[in-house]
Amino acid sequence: MDIQHYMQTLGRQARAASRVLAATSTEAKNAALLAMAAEIRARRAELLAANAQDLAEARVAGLEPALIDRLTLNDKGVEAMAVGLEQVAALADPVGEMTDIKRRPSGIQLGKMRVPLGVIGIIYEARPNVTADAAALCLKSGNAAILRGGKEAINANRAIAACVRAGLIQAGLPEHAVQVVETTDREAVGALIAMPEFVDVIVPRGGKGLIERIARDARVPVIKHLDGNCHVYIDDEADPAKVVPIVENAKTQRYGTCNTAESLLVARDVADIYLPEIGRMLAAKGVEMRCCAESLALLTEAGVDAGKLVAATEADWREEYLAPIIAVKVVDGLEAAIAHINTYSSGHTEAIVTENYSHAMRFLREVDSSSVMVNASTRFADGFEYGLGAEIGISTDKIHARGPVGLEGLTSQKWIVFGNGEIRR
Amino acid sequence: MDIQHYMQTLGRQARAASRVLAATSTEAKNAALLAMAAEIRARRAELLAANAQDLAEARVAGLEPALIDRLTLNDKGVEAMAVGLEQVAALADPVGEMTDIKRRPSGIQLGKMRVPLGVIGIIYEARPNVTADAAALCLKSGNAAILRGGKEAINANRAIAACVRAGLIQAGLPEHAVQVVETTDREAVGALIAMPEFVDVIVPRGGKGLIERIARDARVPVIKHLDGNCHVYIDDEADPAKVVPIVENAKTQRYGTCNTAESLLVARDVADIYLPEIGRMLAAKGVEMRCCAESLALLTEAGVDAGKLVAATEADWREEYLAPIIAVKVVDGLEAAIAHINTYSSGHTEAIVTENYSHAMRFLREVDSSSVMVNASTRFADGFEYGLGAEIGISTDKIHARGPVGLEGLTSQKWIVFGNGEIRR
Numbered sequence: 001m002d003i004q005h006y007m008q009t010l011g012r013q014a015r016a017a018s019r020v021l022a023a024t025s026t027e028a029k030n031a032a033l034l035a036m037a038a039e040i041r042a043r044r045a046e047l048l049a050a051n052a053q054d055l056a057e058a059r060v061a062g063l064e065p066a067l068i069d070r071l072t073l074n075d076k077g078v079e080a081m082a083v084g085l086e087q088v089a090a091l092a093d094p095v096g097e098m099t100d101i102k103r104r105p106s107g108i109q110l111g112k113m114r115v116p117l118g119v120i121g122i123i124y125e126a127r128p129n130v131t132a133d134a135a136a137l138c139l140k141s142g143n144a145a146i147l148r149g150g151k152e153a154i155n156a157n158r159a160i161a162a163c164v165r166a167g168l169i170q171a172g173l174p175e176h177a178v179q180v181v182e183t184t185d186r187e188a189v190g191a192l193i194a195m196p197e198f199v200d201v202i203v204p205r206g207g208k209g210l211i212e213r214i215a216r217d218a219r220v221p222v223i224k225h226l227d228g229n230c231h232v233y234i235d236d237e238a239d240p241a242k243v244v245p246i247v248e249n250a251k252t253q254r255y256g257t258c259n260t261a262e263s264l265l266v267a268r269d270v271a272d273i274y275l276p277e278i279g280r281m282l283a284a285k286g287v288e289m290r291c292c293a294e295s296l297a298l299l300t301e302a303g304v305d306a307g308k309l310v311a312a313t314e315a316d317w318r319e320e321y322l323a324p325i326i327a328v329k330v331v332d333g334l335e336a337a338i339a340h341i342n343t344y345s346s347g348h349t350e351a352i353v354t355e356n357y358s359h360a361m362r363f364l365r366e367v368d369s370s371s372v373m374v375n376a377s378t379r380f381a382d383g384f385e386y387g388l389g390a391e392i393g394i395s396t397d398k399i400h401a402r403g404p405v406g407l408e409g410l411t412s413q414k415w416i417v418f419g420n421g422e423i424r425r
Numbered sequence: 426m427d428i429q430h431y432m433q434t435l436g437r438q439a440r441a442a443s444r445v446l447a448a449t450s451t452e453a454k455n456a457a458l459l460a461m462a463a464e465i466r467a468r469r470a471e472l473l474a475a476n477a478q479d480l481a482e483a484r485v486a487g488l489e490p491a492l493i494d495r496l497t498l499n500d501k502g503v504e505a506m507a508v509g510l511e512q513v514a515a516l517a518d519p520v521g522e523m524t525d526i527k528r529r530p531s532g533i534q535l536g537k538m539r540v541p542l543g544v545i546g547i548i549y550e551a552r553p554n555v556t557a558d559a560a561a562l563c564l565k566s567g568n569a570a571i572l573r574g575g576k577e578a579i580n581a582n583r584a585i586a587a588c589v590r591a592g593l594i595q596a597g598l599p600e601h602a603v604q605v606v607e608t609t610d611r612e613a614v615g616a617l618i619a620m621p622e623f624v625d626v627i628v629p630r631g632g633k634g635l636i637e638r639i640a641r642d643a644r645v646p647v648i649k650h651l652d653g654n655c656h657v658y659i660d661d662e663a664d665p666a667k668v669v670p671i672v673e674n675a676k677t678q679r680y681g682t683c684n685t686a687e688s689l690l691v692a693r694d695v696a697d698i699y700l701p702e703i704g705r706m707l708a709a710k711g712v713e714m715r716c717c718a719e720s721l722a723l724l725t726e727a728g729v730d731a732g733k734l735v736a737a738t739e740a741d742w743r744e745e746y747l748a749p750i751i752a753v754k755v756v757d758g759l760e761a762a763i764a765h766i767n768t769y770s771s772g773h774t775e776a777i778v779t780e781n782y783s784h785a786m787r788f789l790r791e792v793d794s795s796s797v798m799v800n801a802s803t804r805f806a807d808g809f810e811y812g813l814g815a816e817i818g819i820s821t822d823k824i825h826a827r828g829p830v831g832l833e834g835l836t837s838q839k840w841i842v843f844g845n846g847e848i849r850r
Contacts, residue, residue, distance in 0.1 A: 023790060219640075250848075253848075375846050422805070
């Protein structure tokens with residue numbers, strides 16, 4: 001198989017389909033999404049059999065249990081895919097929205113229209129449900145999609161792709177609106193990210209190494225999510241009633257999510273007030289604290305379980321643990337907290353706990369992350385919590401879409417002019 | 426000189442300055458802009474002397490007259506730079522704008538805040554006025570800037586940079602908020618576009634070859650303007666009174682601008698009505714027509730000056746002439762026009778002339794270019810005509826900013842959350 005030629009063919013077909021999709025009615029797109037959901041339910045046994053084959057091969061290959069877990073589809077997972085498609089059908093269509101229309105001195109009326117990006121390439125790991133989710137979001141936002149999932153899920157992905165294609169055809173949409181890369185050859189990824197004539201943007205989902213490699217080699221824009229080293233800063237004017245609940249929720253509600261807090265900063269003036277209680281709560285939940293010298297002394301003195309206290313190294317300020325571990329640092333106050341965050345954060349989500357208005361506003365304005373919060377848990381940084389309905393990922397980039405990326409992040413705005421024969425003088 | 430080390434130093438200084446700028450008041454930024462304008466006026470003789478040195482070296486190097494022309498500064502040019510700085514000071518500050526604030530079911534109030542991108546690298550040709558313009562736009566939008574101008578303008582750029590620095594210092598802003606690359610070594614460009622830790626976005630201005638090379642090699646996002654192959658489509662339901670004035674203005678008002686029409690499409694049903702008059706007007710203005718077989722026959726038959734009629738080749742449909750030349754093609758109608766544009770256009774600006782509502786709306790929706798117009802000249806695609814006050818360029822990209830890029834295009838929006846102790850359930 002000539003991979004370059006194969007990918008060029010997918011690209012050409014996607015580009016042609018994208019032209020049709022850009023002009024497709026909301027009704028037709030929704031009909032396709034509902035037909036896909038029906039196909040997925042109808043072909044449940046087929047999907048599970050394909051997944052069983054993937055799982056058998058994965059076990060032979062000695063895949064780690066966590067990866068096997070992500071790869072596994074069951075009845076519930078199949079139903080969740082179908083429901084996800086229906087949920088996207090229920091979302092408002094962003095395409096064609098006209099805004100900011102104003103008359104200019106020349107007489108023209110100028111505004112903006114929201115339009116699809118065109119063709120989106122999605123590169124992801126061995127999670128078959130992403131195939132259905134990504135197809136739905138791209139289609140609803142009027143984009144053609146080329147989906148390249150992890151090779152371990154190839155059989156399930158092919159089966160899901162068949163359902164997606166059937167749904168497209170039933171609704172009279174181009175069958176190439178969503179294409180799954182049918183080869184597991186790694187060269188396909190290299191080709192996909194280097195066809196600016198056919199692909200407008202790449203969304204990689206996966207480990208930081210993979211995403212960095214794709215961003216480095218891509219010849220098209222990449223909407224990327226690196227890591228989530230999220231901070232909670234306890235200000236010297238924090239409301240005592242809010243401190244422990246927010247830290248507890250931000251760190252311990254779930255350990256493996258990218259919006260989980262990985263670093264805790266506490267203003268020196270209130271460190272002896274809050275750190276002992278926070279330390280006892282975290283230790284009781286089995287969370288290890290990687291502490292600066294000052295917080296280590298304070299927590300030790302307060303009698304917090306020494307088995308949960310470790311001296312931090314410089315590397316801890318940058319770490320995304322995704323585990324019951326948190327970095328803890330005493331800082332001078334607001335300015336030092338902002339400086340620390342802007343130095344070490346991955347730019348995902350940060351929260352301040354304070355009752356001081358000026359501190360809150362400075363934190364909101366000066367912290368350079370995609371989500372910045374006052375008196376709320378970092379765990380809210382999520383497409384569903386933000387009301388986007390669904391998300392294709394969380395962008396830690398600064399241009400285009402920042403933070404949770406939903407349908408709107410898969411579109412852009414062009415300028416439109418309503419004229420009446422105006423010419424430029 | 427170790428170029429890599431030098432550029433890293435500029436990058437580190439720019440990053441530090443960008444943190445300060447993000448939190449700088451509108452008042453202080455405006456004070457700096459006005460102080461820069463005053464410095465430029467006060468040092469006029471110095472600027473002209475530096476420019477004279479550039480010009481002398483350019484003549485020795487045998488630079489083309491057109492390039493010499495762009496390189497030349499005179500009294501009027503110096504005053505225009507100062508006025509440009511004052512105009513940017515008068516523009517509204519986009520930074521800190523909060524929009525779309527709504528309460529979510531969880532209780533949090535969620536919205537967006539407009540923030541600077543951070544550090545912007547601008548790479549441009551030997552036009553010294555760009556140094557002042559770019560400095561002003563970056564500063565006003567809260568971004569630090571690293572400016573790399575053409576080597577032929579190095580003396581003028583250094584002199585302008587001194588004015589900019591003096592203005593920054595007078596206003597109490599970091600002197601590294603705007604830095605001009607002081608070496609003409611080409612390695613500096615390679616370094617500038619490959620420092621994601623210090624530079625957030627690159628804006629290249631110049632020839633297509635330069636921009637393509639930068640986009641290919643950059644390790645950070647690039648806001649790029651390739652070429653402007655703009656189309657005017659005369660629909661079968663065009664208003665006869667609007668046809669010739671719009672074609673005349675779009676093609677002949679200025680030949681060298683990127684929003685000038687380079688291709689004319691005419692619906693077959695009305696080709697014999699409009700093409701003769703359009704052809705005579707263009708021929709009278711000395712515009713050569715590169716015609717499809719059908720339009721060539723029609724124009725010849727109508728007696729249009731044969732010396733101005735040439736048979737088009739496939740390459741003509743893609744060409745940005747920047748000259749008194751236009752490609753002419755008869756098309757079946759609206760669908761064929763849209764298909765032709767979406768195949769051959771550079772995605773800059775396209776216009777339809779029509780009185781048919783559905784044709785107008787389909788053209789607006791389906792043409793995939795950064796500006797799409799009904800019954801108006803393509804020449805309106807411009808930051809000043811759009812009311813942006815100034816522009817750093819016109820983007821033919823699809824993500825982030827499309828079309829004329831003003832202050833807003835140099836910012837992005839982050840999510841902000843106003844909470845009251847909410848935690849995620």
